[in-house]
Amino acid sequence: MSTTTPPVSAGTSPKAPAIPAGTLARKKLSKPWASLAAIVLAVLWTIPTFGLLVSSFRPERAIKTTGWWTFFSDPQVTLANYEKVLASEGANALFPYFVNSFIIVIPAVVIPMTLATLASYAIAWIDFKGRDVLFVAIFALQIVPIQVTLIPLLTLFVDLGIAGEFASMWLAHSTFALPLAIFLLHNFMREIPRELIEAARVDGAGHVKILFSVLLPLLAPALAAFGIFQFLWVWNDLLVGLVFGGSENRPITVALSNLAGTRGTAWHLLSAGAFVSIIVPLVVFLSLQRYFVKGLLAGGLKG
Amino acid sequence: MATVTYDKATRLYPGGDKPAVDALDLHIEDGEFLVLVGPSGCGKSTSLRMLAGLEDVNGGRILIGDRDVTTVPPKDRDIAMVFQNYALYPHMTVADNMGFALKIAGTPKDEIKRRVQEAAKILDLEDYLARKPKALSGGQRQRVAMGRAIVRQPQVFLMDEPLSNLDAKLRVQTRTQIASLQRRLGVTTVYVTHDQVEAMTMGDRVAVLKDGILQQVDTPRRMYDHPNNVFVAGFIGSPAMNLLTLPVTEGGVLFGDSIHPVERAALAATGKNITLGVRPEDMELAEHGLPVSVDVVEELGADAYIYGTLRQGESDMPVIARVDGRQPPAKGSTVHFQPKRGHVHLFDDNSGLRIETTA
Numbered sequence: 001m002s003t004t005t006p007p008v009s010a011g012t013s014p015k016a017p018a019i020p021a022g023t024l025a026r027k028k029l030s031k032p033w034a035s036l037a038a039i040v041l042a043v044l045w046t047i048p049t050f051g052l053l054v055s056s057f058r059p060e061r062a063i064k065t066t067g068w069w070t071f072f073s074d075p076q077v078t079l080a081n082y083e084k085v086l087a088s089e090g091a092n093a094l095f096p097y098f099v100n101s102f103i104i105v106i107p108a109v110v111i112p113m114t115l116a117t118l119a120s121y122a123i124a125w126i127d128f129k130g131r132d133v134l135f136v137a138i139f140a141l142q143i144v145p146i147q148v149t150l151i152p153l154l155t156l157f158v159d160l161g162i163a164g165e166f167a168s169m170w171l172a173h174s175t176f177a178l179p180l181a182i183f184l185l186h187n188f189m190r191e192i193p194r195e196l197i198e199a200a201r202v203d204g205a206g207h208v209k210i211l212f213s214v215l216l217p218l219l220a221p222a223l224a225a226f227g228i229f230q231f232l233w234v235w236n237d238l239l240v241g242l243v244f245g246g247s248e249n250r251p252i253t254v255a256l257s258n259l260a261g262t263r264g265t266a267w268h269l270l271s272a273g274a275f276v277s278i279i280v281p282l283v284v285f286l287s288l289q290r291y292f293v294k295g296l297l298a299g300g301l302k303g
Numbered sequence: 304m305a306t307v308t309y310d311k312a313t314r315l316y317p318g319g320d321k322p323a324v325d326a327l328d329l330h331i332e333d334g335e336f337l338v339l340v341g342p343s344g345c346g347k348s349t350s351l352r353m354l355a356g357l358e359d360v361n362g363g364r365i366l367i368g369d370r371d372v373t374t375v376p377p378k379d380r381d382i383a384m385v386f387q388n389y390a391l392y393p394h395m396t397v398a399d400n401m402g403f404a405l406k407i408a409g410t411p412k413d414e415i416k417r418r419v420q421e422a423a424k425i426l427d428l429e430d431y432l433a434r435k436p437k438a439l440s441g442g443q444r445q446r447v448a449m450g451r452a453i454v455r456q457p458q459v460f461l462m463d464e465p466l467s468n469l470d471a472k473l474r475v476q477t478r479t480q481i482a483s484l485q486r487r488l489g490v491t492t493v494y495v496t497h498d499q500v501e502a503m504t505m506g507d508r509v510a511v512l513k514d515g516i517l518q519q520v521d522t523p524r525r526m527y528d529h530p531n532n533v534f535v536a537g538f539i540g541s542p543a544m545n546l547l548t549l550p551v552t553e554g555g556v557l558f559g560d561s562i563h564p565v566e567r568a569a570l571a572a573t574g575k576n577i578t579l580g581v582r583p584e585d586m587e588l589a590e591h592g593l594p595v596s597v598d599v600v601e602e603l604g605a606d607a608y609i610y611g612t613l614r615q616g617e618s619d620m621p622v623i624a625r626v627d628g629r630q631p632p633a634k635g636s637t638v639h640f641q642p643k644r645g646h647v648h649l650f651d652d653n654s655g656l657r658i659e660t661t662a
């Protein structure tokens with residue numbers, strides 16, 4: 001080996017910082033102490049949930065007298081809480097409200113998703129007067145806080161005679177979701193190359209055909225993303241359910257809060273109820289996350 | 304099959320003050336392969352998109368056959384288009400991509416299948432029908448895009464630079480395939496390219512555009528031998544034609560220390576100078592003529608190209624000439640050139656238009 005290359009000055013070579021910022025960040029973040037910090041955070045974050053899980057299996061007396069951590073010194077396990085919560089009859093039965101939540105959540109996801117798809121197609125790909133103004137106006141509606149709209153909406157629902165019905169909650173949730181949904185889907189639609197739509201037009205497709213045969217399959221990730229967000233949002237919502245739900249068709253969140261609420265004395269059921277309510281979003285998230293795949297557009301266009 | 308007619312078709316983009324396509328008058332015969340060529344931004348793609356219905360026509364008309372399609376939406380024009388980036392539907396298989404238009408038209412399933420098979424056979428795609436576009440190579444995607452057009456059996460094929468994304472070797476190969484396919488199918492075709500070699504080799508006729516204005520429509524041969532103006536002369540042919548601004552004298556054009564004879568009538572219209580065009584292969588080494596100092600010699604084996612400079616007065620003009628490859632002049636030397644008789648093009652120095660001569 002030749003030794004003619006001049007020795008590189010150790011450590012502080014001026015050429016060293018030519019590493020891309022992303023690589024640098026990844027390097028720094030994957031250092032052991034950084035991982036440790038992340039683990040500590042994760043554990044701290046999970047402890048309350050873990051405590052809830054432990055509590056949900058403890059007998060009523062134990063819950064009401066000692067903290068969940070005593071479980072480890074004095075383990076008492078029972079399924080009684082879950083039995084009560086999941087019963088369809090009885091004073092503290094949550095099952096009917098569990099069903100209510102489904103009845104509320106499914107249309108409250110489907111309605112804004114459908115409307116937003118149609119609206120965002122029109123805004124993205126149909127040239128009409130005032131299109132940009134309309135788009136900005138719709139997005140600007142995001143600024144209005146939900147709380148401001150509650151009383152006017154309630155008055156409107158009373159006038160329409162649907163106050164306290166499921167329909168009022170469907171409408172309320174859809175209304176609140178639409179601006180963000182249209183914004184999100186519009187941006188996804190704009191990213192689809194113009195040539196694809198032009199090719200479909202030349203192939204003889206009208207707007208409906210273009211939307212359903214060409215664009216929708218490509219929009220699956222965006223729709224899944226929005227669907228998950230909206231599902232979680234509506235499922236976990238307390239405010240809208242509390243304001244618009246009648247006594248019979250309250251969602252599970254309202255029923256849960258009533259367990260420990262003003263008149264409730266069944267707060268030992270709270271933890272079991274909360275876990276029942278967590279299961280659904282968890283399943284939805286895990287089953288839909290496979291749609292978050294990249295590269296659906298790959299191959300249609302060169303490069 | 305049908306003819307295509309542009310009748311003073313004009314496209315003015317909103318907010319622009321100069322039309323992208325300015326009063327285009329063009330008639331394309333039934334079954335003809337017409338190539339629209341020009342530098343980027345000349346309006347060739349816009350012209351094609353106007354015919355496809357993807358671009359509004361702000362003035363004039365466009366006819367397919369005898370039918371005025373100026374305001375007809377693309378789906379009702381019975382045309383098929385091949386896009387520069389192919390625009391295949393990424394979520395459909397090759398077969399579905401090719402059959403999409405037929406499916407929309409409500410063609411029976413077995414008929415679609417038969418026609419897709421037929422097209423796949425022509426394009427050598429039979430083994431790939433079940434694949435998605437992302438599992439294909441660039442050349443295969445290009446063929447699928449062609450197949451999508453063929454399956455339709457449309458009245459007109461529109462192709463917007465379909466070869467520009469292929470590598471050089473594949474491009475040459477595909478060029479001949481497309482041309483022969485078009486002859487076989489006999490479908491009227493409008494083909495857009497910025498590559499004048501493609502234009503010359505593929506088209507029955509070539510239309511040269513510049514700044515939205517049609518410069519000349521002719522057969523490739525005629526375009527090469529008889530350019531109508533300075534722009535066409537410089538654009539068609541590779542290496543480009545030498546366009547030299549030379550002084551006019553008694554009896555002809557001053558060609559260095561000799562005179563290139565031009566009849567008096569032809570010179571009458573022009574002023575002190577004239578633009579003289581000679582193709583590189585029509586330059587001959589001689590004792591007298593244009594003194595050119597040789598800057599670069601490109602030896603290609605059989606031929607050599609000389610890239611030199613003509614110093615005349617205060618202005619330098621680049622000159623390209625083809626010479627015998629076995630004994631090219633040395634770099635740095637000064638040689639003299641004479642144009643071949645009968646292969647000289649004269650253009651008006653001001654208007655750039657061709658001056659007809661009998662010689």
